[in-house]
Amino acid sequence: xxxxxxxxxxxxxxxxxxxxxxxxxxxxxxxxxxxxxxxxxxxxxxxxxxxxxxxxxxxxxxxxxxxxxxxxxxxxxxxxxxxxxxxxxxxxxxxxxxxxxxxxxxxxxxxxxxxxxxxxxxxxxxxxxxxxxxxxxxxxxxxxxxxxxxxxxxxxxxxxxxxxxxxxxxxxxxxxxxxxxxxxxxxxxxxxxxxxxxxxxxxxxxxxxxxxxxxxxxxxxxxxxxxxxxxxxxxxxxxxxxxxxxxxxxxxxxxxxxxxxxxxxxxxxxxxxxxxxxxxxxxxxxxxxxxxxxxxxxxxxxxxxxxxxxxxxxxxxxxxxxxxxxxxxxxxxxxxxxxxxxxxxxxxxxxxxxxxxxxxxxx
Amino acid sequence: xxxxxxxxxxxxxxxxxxxxxxxxxxxxxxxxxxxxxxxxxxxxxxxxxxxxxxxxxxxxxxxxxxxxxxxxxxxxxxxxxxxxxxxxxxxxxxxxxxxxxxxxxxxxxxxxxxxxxxxxxxxxxxxxxxxxxxxxxxxxxxxxxxxxxxxxxxxxxxxxxxxxxxxxxxxxxxxxxxxxxxxxxxxxxxxxxxxxxxxxxxxxxxxxxxxxxxxxxxxxxxxxxxxxxxxxxxxxxxxxxxxxxxxxxxxxxxxxxxxxxxxxxxxxxxxxxxxxxxxxxxxxxxxxxxxxxxxxxxxxxxxxxxxxxxxxxxxxxxxxxxxxxxxxxxxxxxxxxxxxxxxxxxxxxxxxxxxxxxxxxxxxxxxxxxxxx
Numbered sequence: 001x002x003x004x005x006x007x008x009x010x011x012x013x014x015x016x017x018x019x020x021x022x023x024x025x026x027x028x029x030x031x032x033x034x035x036x037x038x039x040x041x042x043x044x045x046x047x048x049x050x051x052x053x054x055x056x057x058x059x060x061x062x063x064x065x066x067x068x069x070x071x072x073x074x075x076x077x078x079x080x081x082x083x084x085x086x087x088x089x090x091x092x093x094x095x096x097x098x099x100x101x102x103x104x105x106x107x108x109x110x111x112x113x114x115x116x117x118x119x120x121x122x123x124x125x126x127x128x129x130x131x132x133x134x135x136x137x138x139x140x141x142x143x144x145x146x147x148x149x150x151x152x153x154x155x156x157x158x159x160x161x162x163x164x165x166x167x168x169x170x171x172x173x174x175x176x177x178x179x180x181x182x183x184x185x186x187x188x189x190x191x192x193x194x195x196x197x198x199x200x201x202x203x204x205x206x207x208x209x210x211x212x213x214x215x216x217x218x219x220x221x222x223x224x225x226x227x228x229x230x231x232x233x234x235x236x237x238x239x240x241x242x243x244x245x246x247x248x249x250x251x252x253x254x255x256x257x258x259x260x261x262x263x264x265x266x267x268x269x270x271x272x273x274x275x276x277x278x279x280x281x282x283x284x285x286x287x288x289x290x291x292x293x294x295x296x297x298x299x300x301x302x303x304x305x306x307x308x309x310x311x312x313x314x315x316x317x318x319x320x321x322x323x324x325x326x327x328x329x330x331x332x333x334x335x336x337x338x339x340x341x342x343x344x345x346x347x348x349x350x351x352x353x354x355x356x357x358x359x360x361x362x363x
Numbered sequence: 364x365x366x367x368x369x370x371x372x373x374x375x376x377x378x379x380x381x382x383x384x385x386x387x388x389x390x391x392x393x394x395x396x397x398x399x400x401x402x403x404x405x406x407x408x409x410x411x412x413x414x415x416x417x418x419x420x421x422x423x424x425x426x427x428x429x430x431x432x433x434x435x436x437x438x439x440x441x442x443x444x445x446x447x448x449x450x451x452x453x454x455x456x457x458x459x460x461x462x463x464x465x466x467x468x469x470x471x472x473x474x475x476x477x478x479x480x481x482x483x484x485x486x487x488x489x490x491x492x493x494x495x496x497x498x499x500x501x502x503x504x505x506x507x508x509x510x511x512x513x514x515x516x517x518x519x520x521x522x523x524x525x526x527x528x529x530x531x532x533x534x535x536x537x538x539x540x541x542x543x544x545x546x547x548x549x550x551x552x553x554x555x556x557x558x559x560x561x562x563x564x565x566x567x568x569x570x571x572x573x574x575x576x577x578x579x580x581x582x583x584x585x586x587x588x589x590x591x592x593x594x595x596x597x598x599x600x601x602x603x604x605x606x607x608x609x610x611x612x613x614x615x616x617x618x619x620x621x622x623x624x625x626x627x628x629x630x631x632x633x634x635x636x637x638x639x640x641x642x643x644x645x646x647x648x649x650x651x652x653x654x655x656x657x658x659x660x661x662x663x664x665x666x667x668x669x670x671x672x673x674x675x676x677x678x679x680x681x682x683x684x685x686x687x688x689x690x691x692x693x694x695x696x697x698x699x700x701x702x703x704x705x706x707x708x709x710x711x712x713x714x715x716x717x718x719x720x721x722x723x724x725x726x727x728x729x730x731x732x733x734x735x736x
Contacts (some may be wrong), residue, residue, distance in 0.1 A: 285487040
């Protein structure tokens with residue numbers, strides 16, 4: 001990558017090396033704006049989705065500090081939003097975590113009911129990373145707008161996968177991340193609608209129009225921009241392919257294994273995410289067994305494995321312990337193939353049967 | 364092991380040199396090794412986070428184990444047994460101290476976690492066997508049809524004392540690759556393999572009390588220790604009141620330091636009376652016991668004790684075996700009579716029965732008989 005060697009200038013520098021780097025940075029910025037229908041001045045590069053979420057939540061809170069001290073979010077947000085909110089709760093703010101329905105969907109009515117005089121921000125994720133459920137963002141954004149409240153959405157899972165138009169959808173702030181769209185890790189961005197003012201959380205130089213200090217991660221930004229462009233271009237094609245692979249996986253699993261359970265919504269979900277429970281088989285044993293056979297899945301728990309608490313998302317669905325402790329997330333990408341689906345189903349059947357058999361034997 | 368069928372073995376890796384070499388030896392012998400590090404506790408549960416270590420598990424431990432596995436080219440996973448560890452080990456640790464006994468949590472961990480939950484996990488992951496870095500040995504005895512447990516070859520490092528609780532179906536599926544070597548040999552093997560844990564210092568403390576401060580731990584878990592159990596009585600052997608103590612759970616039989624009674628002679632804790640919040644102190648002679656009763660007995664080389672036998676009994680990890688006779692009791696407990704009186708026999712500790720290097724069985728010391736002499 002030329003950014004790591006030949007073009008290593010600092011985008012903030014006056015000299016021509018710096019200017020070249022700046023051009024690359026701005027090109028990346030423009031690529032992102034094209035995907036979400038924003039303006040270049042509205043994009044702030046960050047170190048990832050987590051920092052973008054933190055900037056949106058804490059930046060807004062600090063701007064309204066002392067005047068409007070209430071935030072509305074959902075119970076199944078990514079930890080970056082949740083823990084930023086928990087931090088604010090210890091610092092003079094109140095937060096309402098709106099519960100989700102059994103599919104993981106956030107209801108606009110519940111959001112409206114939670115809003116108060118002192119609410120300064122509504123933050124609801126576009127789609128959930130664990131179960132893939134897609135929230136009715138246009139409705140929720142609209143009702144926030146009607147009440148004059150800033151609306152932020154974590155679109156880390158949706159950028160380049162389903163259409164986003166920040167103007168049409170009335171979105172004020174939006175977080176994205178590189179590594180969820182086949183781009184590099186350690187880079188993300190926050191879209192902030194022109195005219196909106198929030199506090200910084202990274203102080204120092206006046207980078208990113210004085211909204212986020214720190215020498216820009218040029219290689220990261222270039223990678224993020226390119227990734228966004230590529231995804232956007234093949235969005236419909238990818239969506240069709242992934243939907244087919246995912247539905248195939250789900251159907252074959254359901255055909256071949258008894259007592260499996262889908263977590264999330266049947267239709268309002270991301271094309272590439274399938275979250276299912278296999279009662280009778282512990283999710284950490286499933287995970288490790290699958291990995292031993294060369295198949296990588298995840299189960300949303302904090303550490304890499306374990307039978308501790310299941311994820312807060314599964315808790316939010318109010319699943320029984322049986323279902324929550326046996327849930328696995330399959331995350332499909334555009335390079336997965338139908339053959340891989342078949343292999344996975346076969347291996348899964350073997351593993352689940354073995355685990356269920358062992359459990360029966362012990363009881 | 365047949366050469367053409369690769370057996371899978373789950374190696375419990377603490378991050379130390381012994382378990383690292385265990386994994387390496389098995390890998391070399393053609394086993395399919397899966398390295399596993401157990402996460403057993405977190406600082407929220409146990410306190411004592413002096414170095415502000417990562418709140419989760421000991422990151423260093425994991426890193427070392429993972430690095431060794433990476434070098435060997437075998438998978439490494441972390442498994443979370445915090446709930447089970449609390450239920451089987453730390454809850455018992457606390458309740459034993461509250462009952463005035465001195466527990467051995469490593470024995471509980473081996474019995475219920477390593478050869479309990481971990482063995483189950485191995486099965487779930489399709490592993491035929493488990494292995495640890497313990498200095499011990501196991502073989503199958505054709506004649507008796509039983510799986511035997513023996514001391515490790517290195518007399519200085521033998522760890523069979525903590526393994527008396529393993530049942531037959533556990534031993535059947537256990538490998539102790541390190542038991543055939545001495546510690547210096549193991550370190551040399553580690554060096555030859557370029558394992559970064561070759562010179563790693565051994566950990567001496569109880570794993571879930573990283574700052575070694577038992578008092579702090581017990582007080583954290585039983586806040587009533589701060590208020591209800593102070594100022595209990597310290598009596599002498601004739602029941603004369605000598606002073607007050609800080610709470611009976613903070614003392615153990617044979618303890619001399621920290622008792623705070625000056626009589627001109629050294630005094631030792633000879634008895635702990637939890638019910639009355641009292642401790643008794645006496646001279647060294649008063650610490651002598653002629654026998655004990657063992658409960659929760661696990662027999663290894665034999666199926667059960669039908670009649671009296673002669674063995675060597677170890678009443679502490681680092682004490683030499685003492686010649687003794689065993690007699691079965693009707694309730695399954697075992698009466699142990701020492702040839703020579705033994706010092707500071709402590710309820711709650713393990714007693715392990717040996718004949719030469721063979722572990723006959725073991726149990727928990729329920730009570731002891733004072734030496735009349």
